[in-house]
Amino acid sequence: MGIFTSPILNYGMLAPILVVLAGAVAGVLIEAFAPRKSRSSSQLVLSVFTLVIALVALIRARGTYSNKAAMNSITFDGAGYLLQMSILIIAIIAILLLADSDKFAAAPTAAPGSDEERQAQVANIRVTEIYPLTLFAIAGMLIFTVATDLIMLFVALEVLSLPLYLMAGLARRRRLASQEAALKYFLLGAFSSAFFLFGIAYLYGYSGSITFAGIAAAITGGTANDVFLLIGISFVSVGLLFKVSAVPFHSWAPDVYQGSPTAVTAFMAAATKVAAFGAMLRIFYVAFAGDVWQWRPILTAIALITMVFGSLVAISQRDVKRMLAYSSIAHAGFLLSGVIALNKSGLDATIFYLFAYGIATVGAFAIVSLVNDASGEVTDLNRWAGLGKRSPWIAIAFSFLLLAFAGIPLTSGFVGKFSIFSAAYESGNTAILITGVLSSAIAAFFYIRVVVLMFFKDPVEDGTSVVIPSIYTRITILVSLAITLILGVFPAPVLDYISQTAFFLR
């Protein structure tokens, strides 16, 4: 019998994750015990408080980097610190959007149109389970970016995905579409995590180790069976590429973005992308770096197709949420070029781009949730015509964020695109550079088309109007605009900070 040795955990470095998990558990207890009336406000206070504490804990842990934060399972390093910080900041502003709880189904388990649902609506019941679900998803994302062994990685992937599947189905209006989004997201997500698991099994078979360091050592050693390695890398990549919605694993994204409640879409689109690309950066930079000649050509091809496809298909979209979904697919292609670059500037650029893109995405979806008519949100682009004449401020804010997505100077998008393409150029990948710039130009076309639609077309009189945003939504939009502008005008401090801090402990 072996003696059981208790694991050595570094609680300082794990604190952000543990705080978020504790907050989520406390949220479940509030659901169980607090009176219904006070739940909505206490959940919101608890969630924001938890995230702020986690952010403070994270900042306090800064500088104490180690690859033994939880034995060999979690590495807390500069890149992990920056990615966790991005996730927490995005989560704080995104969770404020959940406060408009009249966007969520009163009784998610009741069939749409049933008596049960009607009673719940009459009783003015608000769904508040969404806060603990969000916190669980955030905890999974935080782990996903710092996990350095295969068990941790797989469990984190599921912890971040499972709550999101449920949250996608909670919309108050158009409930059938929302449930359909949840079903599609769930089935395709579970399908891709099966691929992920199969890849993990082959990586373990190849290296005989479940840690990234062990896999990297086996690749450098080069004595093991290469077929196992290739199967492992390709299946794990399928799982990750699905999460970031790269072509050809993108088919879920438009449906899920469109069907989910807009507040959930905002959170999911921004935070999941940061977490998934964070994990992807770590895996490819730390574990698979020795085998770059095998995976780089294929990933390059996927990045090229993703950029071009996302930009081209977005042109023909008539729904603003679907358009933003295809734009996020195109952005996944741009971000992939930072992963492929496999150099320090690629790492810095990807982290900057993820943060800038995530913040702008939350703001854009927050604005989408404001354009309403009597029956709920209006996402048909034709009905957005002339919005600039009726609600100039909202239209200006939305245009500004669209220009940030397009990468126009003086927005964070320009700095992000510039740094990511220069990293691709530095790594000698001119195909990525040229295709990236061309597809950015295509993408700029459909962003600017929306701007033209809002400002230079006559408004249609069909009851579409912009609701007065609640104080929470207002904070989200203002913070998002401010960060997008600051990162565009004075990017140097943040870029310097990232380039000093970002590194991977191997």
Add this chain to the structure above:
Amino acid sequence: MDPYNYLYLAALLFTIGAVGVVVRRNAIVVFMCIELMLNAGNLTLVTFSRINGDLNGQVVAFFTMVVAACEVVVGLAIIVAIYRSRRSASIDDASLLKR
């Protein structure tokens, strides 16, 4: 017996599951095919654990079982909710979200 045979078996199960996900139309059956794929992953892990003479693979398999159980909870909740509102668990009927 050659442990590699179990790898072939697992790959076969994984393929059957993947094909099932693509061709079957009932959400429950699709979900069962996904579970089959996860179990194929487990069998691969345990086999490699035996080949490598190392216990880590079996530990991963245990974690996978727990995760798969959680996935069943969430998945069936979503499928039951959609069945109650549509009286059908066919994934072809769920086609509101198209251009």
